[in-house]
Amino acid sequence: MAHAKVEHDVVIDKLMETFRSSGYDGASMAALAEATQLKKASLYHRFPQGKEQMAHAVLGYVAEWAKSRIENVLFSANAPEERLETALKAIDELYDGGRLDCILRALSHGSSANTFQKEIAAIFQTWLNAFKHLAMDFGHGEEEANKLANELTIKIQGTLILQRSLGQPSMFKEMLREMQEKFMHISH
Amino acid sequence: MAHAKVEHDVVIDKLMETFRSSGYDGASMAALAEATQLKKASLYHRFPQGKEQMAHAVLGYVAEWAKSRIENVLFSANAPEERLETALKAIDELYDGGRLDCILRALSHGSSANTFQKEIAAIFQTWLNAFKHLAMDFGHGEEEANKLANELTIKIQGTLILQRSLGQPSMFKEMLREMQEKFMHISH
DNA sequence: TTACAGGTACCGAACGATCGGTAAAGTCAA
DNA sequence: TTGACTTTACCGATCGTTCGGTACCTGTAA
Numbered sequence: 173m174a175h176a177k178v179e180h181d182v183v184i185d186k187l188m189e190t191f192r193s194s195g196y197d198g199a200s201m202a203a204l205a206e207a208t209q210l211k212k213a214s215l216y217h218r219f220p221q222g223k224e225q226m227a228h229a230v231l232g233y234v235a236e237w238a239k240s241r242i243e244n245v246l247f248s249a250n251a252p253e254e255r256l257e258t259a260l261k262a263i264d265e266l267y268d269g270g271r272l273d274c275i276l277r278a279l280s281h282g283s284s285a286n287t288f289q290k291e292i293a294a295i296f297q298t299w300l301n302a303f304k305h306l307a308m309d310f311g312h313g314e315e316e317a318n319k320l321a322n323e324l325t326i327k328i329q330g331t332l333i334l335q336r337s338l339g340q341p342s343m344f345k346e347m348l349r350e351m352q353e354k355f356m357h358i359s360h
Numbered sequence: 361m362a363h364a365k366v367e368h369d370v371v372i373d374k375l376m377e378t379f380r381s382s383g384y385d386g387a388s389m390a391a392l393a394e395a396t397q398l399k400k401a402s403l404y405h406r407f408p409q410g411k412e413q414m415a416h417a418v419l420g421y422v423a424e425w426a427k428s429r430i431e432n433v434l435f436s437a438n439a440p441e442e443r444l445e446t447a448l449k450a451i452d453e454l455y456d457g458g459r460l461d462c463i464l465r466a467l468s469h470g471s472s473a474n475t476f477q478k479e480i481a482a483i484f485q486t487w488l489n490a491f492k493h494l495a496m497d498f499g500h501g502e503e504e505a506n507k508l509a510n511e512l513t514i515k516i517q518g519t520l521i522l523q524r525s526l527g528q529p530s531m532f533k534e535m536l537r538e539m540q541e542k543f544m545h546i547s548h
Numbered sequence: 549t550t551a552c553a554g555g556t557a558c559c560g561a562a563c564g565a566t567c568g569g570t571a572a573a574g575t576c577a578a
Numbered sequence: 579t580t581g582a583c584t585t586t587a588c589c590g591a592t593c594g595t596t597c598g599g600t601a602c603c604t605g606t607a608a
Contacts, residue, residue: 194470197386200567201569212569217584222569277521289527296522326514326518327515333518334513337468337484339481401561
């Protein structure tokens with residue numbers, strides 16, 4: 173690398189930060205440039221197809237994150253309790269305890285909705301399958317495991333919205349704790 | 361009539377439609393004008409403070425809707441089962457079975473987040489209090505009633521996101537049915 | 549009936565600012 | 579000196595907003 177003053181990973185991270193807090197439409201090139209410490213033209217050098225390519229790059233990073241921090245963890249050979257603990261801790265970090273928006277939600281509305289829909293659906297599906305697999309390792313039946321994975325994912329999204337709207341910073345962590353118990357408890 | 365007046369209610373409805381599907385930043389004046397069948401200058405005649413005032417007007421309508429279709433229903437003198445049924449049917453209509461976004465969520469992100477936060481929080485609170493009240497009428501304790509109201513609200517938001525992202529049109533209605541049973545069933 | 553006044557609703561045209569995007573010159577390591 | 583990378587300067591389009599003005603309704607007085 174000859175001249176890379178700003179590392180690629182840092183750029184992606186700052187782009188994600190801007191997209192997730194402003195949304196696709198709200199994240200202007202000027203804002204993305206300021207966040208990454210690059211001039212607009214430099215951003216276009218790295219992402220010739222512009223804003224859309226930047227969002228794709230961010231989604232690629234998120235997909236990779238989901239594979240390494242969720243899928244790989246939940247499909248590993250460790251004890252189910254440990255796998256769950258590790259994955260939920262990663263989720264708590266990802267959203268900074270519920271203080272940060274979900275990038276998938278941010279990119280799935282407004283003018284970018286159709287563009288990224290398939291990519292976003294795939295990530296959600298990876299996520300759901302991984303938690304379903306874990307639930308079955310805990311001894312839940314397939315249908316129950318499906319429900320649990322769905323419930324966790326839905327509650328993450330819903331809680332993020334409600335916590336931010338109501339300004340109650342403890343909702344997210346409490347919800348994660350409750351879902352943790354729900355995964356570990358076999359009901360019948 | 362050469363200048364057919366466009367009814368205020370219709371304008372509000374079309375504004376809401378545009379804001380909820382495009383978000384605040386994504387809803388351009390051009391789009392709002394096209395949706396309402398009014399020219400941009402005419403919109404400014406009705407809403408002199410511009411886009412922000414339009415969003416406030418929409419939120420005012422939503423607050424009114426929540427009072428008449430949720431609060432008034434859930435605090436009425438009818439049987440709890442009937443109140444619940446009526447309110448959930450209204451919610452199902454509001455979101456067209458999960459096909460439409462939530463206007464509160466649409467306005468609580470991006471550049472409009474801070475502007476409307478208090479107004480949005482108040483509407484959520486009305487909603488939560490009404491369902492808590494109903495849950496207690498079903499015989500749930502206060503803490504349990506709070507949890508149920510929270511769970512319903514969170515699941516509505518989360519399910520809307522997941523249903524749209526995954527393209528599974530039945531999730532929302534199923535979720536409403538499950539929550540209906542959960543309200544009616546006293547666990548201890 | 550006519551005539552004019554005031555008010556309401558609407559619209560074409562344009563404003564400065566910002567949008568996403570580009571060309572070409574400058575910078576620096578190999 | 580090449581070539582990857584950054585920068586300055588700029589583009590047309592669109593942004594939210596404003597202005598000047600037209601069309602129509604209602605009320606009042608001749």
